[in-house]
Amino acid sequence: MRRTLFYTVFLCILLVFALTACRTSVENTAGTDSASQQTASTTDMRETGTTQQTDTDISVNTEETSNGSKILVVYFSRTGEQYDVGVIDKGNTAIVAEIISEETGADTFEILPADDYYPYTYDELTDVALQEQNEGARPAIAGTIPDLSEYDTIFIGAPVWWGDWPMIMYTFFEENADALSGKTLIPFSTHAGSGLSGFDTKLSNACPDSTVLAGLGFRGSDAQENTEAVRENVRDWISELGL
């Protein structure tokens, strides 16, 4: 009887060890798989725009930011029906803006229209945006712009609309021309194939007294569906910028 009890206890201990070993091995395998998937999907899909900036600008910027200056991410973004991604409840540009903020510790400010007449459906939105562009419209911005004097470096992002910044972004550039003067501006876009679409040159033209660094374009569908790869590209980009 005592011998039977001894064998039963011994077998139970063996079983516990065997189960623990199995569990550890499954967890480790899963971890390796997800790491290798992440590496495989982190392809370089960055689409850098042209820039007239030199390395000197970037290294000066590095010094400034390492001295503790604050960074701001200003962006415009739409939800509803969008190209290639269906109906979304978080805009493509908003996702990239959030990643930049997380990776740099930047504050964020979303530009919202004072009168949001933009349609929900993609086709209707493209018509309204084209009309705005043809008219050179300057849609009013809702709310109060943050105090830009607190920031030396400002990322500015928006979707490409008909090969250009949405017109509301020019409202922001023009109404804040003085406050943006002397700042370091870094443009980014989300798009469906057009890349940065000259956002950097257009930003330089709109804000001639600012320093515009190398911008980056991200595919809107990647922002929605390939977020970790976008994050890797953001990390590489801000490292190249010296931030």
Ligand SMILES: Cc1cc2nc3c(=O)[nH]c(=O)nc-3n(C[C@H](O)[C@H](O)[C@H](O)COP(=O)(O)O)c2cc1C
């Ligand atoms: C009005 C309008 C015009 C667009 N024009 C372009 C374009 O010229 N080139 C391009 O690559 N994508 C274009 N797109 C696609 C958007 O740039 C893309 O879907 C973007 O990621 C949307 O970002 P959001 O969700 O932040 O608004 C356009 C989309 C809209 C709604």
